[in-house]
Amino acid sequence: RAKKHYHESHEYFMADMEDNTRWRLEVIRHLRQDFQSNKLQVWYQPQIELNSNRVVGMEALVRWPGENGFVQPPSVFIPLAEYSGLIVEIGEWVLAEAADAWRSLQDLPNAPHRVAVNVSMPQFRNRMLIDRIAHILGSHRLPPTALELEITESIAMDEPKVVISALGALKELGIRISIDDFGTGFSSLGQLRALPINCLKIDQSFIREIANGRGGMYAETIVALASKLGLSTIAEGVETTEQAGFLRGLGCDEAQGYLYAKPMTLADLRQWLEQRIPAHRG
Numbered sequence: 001r002a003k004k005h006y007h008e009s010h011e012y013f014m015a016d017m018e019d020n021t022r023w024r025l026e027v028i029r030h031l032r033q034d035f036q037s038n039k040l041q042v043w044y045q046p047q048i049e050l051n052s053n054r055v056v057g058m059e060a061l062v063r064w065p066g067e068n069g070f071v072q073p074p075s076v077f078i079p080l081a082e083y084s085g086l087i088v089e090i091g092e093w094v095l096a097e098a099a100d101a102w103r104s105l106q107d108l109p110n111a112p113h114r115v116a117v118n119v120s121m122p123q124f125r126n127r128m129l130i131d132r133i134a135h136i137l138g139s140h141r142l143p144p145t146a147l148e149l150e151i152t153e154s155i156a157m158d159e160p161k162v163v164i165s166a167l168g169a170l171k172e173l174g175i176r177i178s179i180d181d182f183g184t185g186f187s188s189l190g191q192l193r194a195l196p197i198n199c200l201k202i203d204q205s206f207i208r209e210i211a212n213g214r215g216g217m218y219a220e221t222i223v224a225l226a227s228k229l230g231l232s233t234i235a236e237g238v239e240t241t242e243q244a245g246f247l248r249g250l251g252c253d254e255a256q257g258y259l260y261a262k263p264m265t266l267a268d269l270r271q272w273l274e275q276r277i278p279a280h281r282g
């Protein structure tokens with residue numbers, strides 16, 4: 001009886017896996033098709049310097065719009081794009097779009113002086129990464145010093161020698177490097193110190209805690225660590241003035257989150273920036 005039960009659940013499990021695999025392949029096919037017919041968009045979220053309340057940067061975040069809202073959120077389709085390798089092309093396209101967006105805003109007195117772009121593991125494995133990035137910067141006229149690349153802790157800790165030399169070459173070009181979702185991976189402190197990076201992005205899970213009693217102990221620890229390592233910090237997912245005030249008190253440099261603005265289209269970002277000018281808030 002136990003054996004029969006095993007077989008039954010095993011069959012269900014296999015059927016589930018097949019459905020899941022079919023679903024994933026279907027999403028990838030649809031994504032590739034929509035990407036090739038120019039249906040993806042890049043949205044932007046401002047990054048604010050906590051001391052001055054000025055806009056200093058913006059993060060480029062890809063969106064997949066469909067007939068009825070978004071087809072899938074990035075948390076679903078980015079892993080599939082990574083799995084299929086499509087992320088290499090999508091990532092280069094996002095960088096080119098972000099460069100054009102940055103350039104198009106520079107007539108505003110409070111234009112962001114940097115734009116941040118997320119980079120995935122398969123892009124990092126590609127030996128062409130540095131040449132491709134340099135090429136896109138040149139053809140889209142984005143100064144390397146205006147670009148920030150966000151990599152995850154898992155990339156940073158993978159194959160230390162390869163990653164350190166790639167990051168070193170990017171930093172040499174003048175590009176800023178930050179570690180995204182910092183604190184959720186398993187950084188070795190020894191390796192962290194060896195990495196040519198500029199900034200730690202404190203993961204939003206630690207910012208959420210600032211409201212609920214645990215009082216942001218992790219945010220405080222990460223800001224202290226960054227300061228010891230000579231790195232700057234940005235908090236992501238800042239939603240309340242209480243969180244922003246607490247972070248400013250810690251000496252955290254920048255913040256990004258719904259408190260300031262949600263990610264938006266380039267046209268909406270321009271309008272949002274224009275509305276901030278009269279207030280002289282940068």
Ligand code: C2E
Binds near residue numbers: 061
């Ligand atoms: P991420 O790079 O850590 O981006 C931050 C995510 O937090 C974004 O989700 C953003 O919309 C969201 N967020 C910002 N402020 C707040 C806030 O105050 N509260 C809350 N609850 N959320 C906030 P999004 O746009 O859905 O992107 C999810 C992830 O997908 C990104 O996380 C990034 O890892 C990945 N991603 C997005 N665009 C790209 C891309 O062009 N390339 C690559 N490789 N990955 C991307």
Ligand code: MG
Binds near residue numbers: 059118150180
């Ligand atoms: Mg990011």
Ligand code: MG
Binds near residue numbers: 180201
């Ligand atoms: Mg993040």
Ligand code: MG
Binds near residue numbers: 181204
């Ligand atoms: Mg995140």
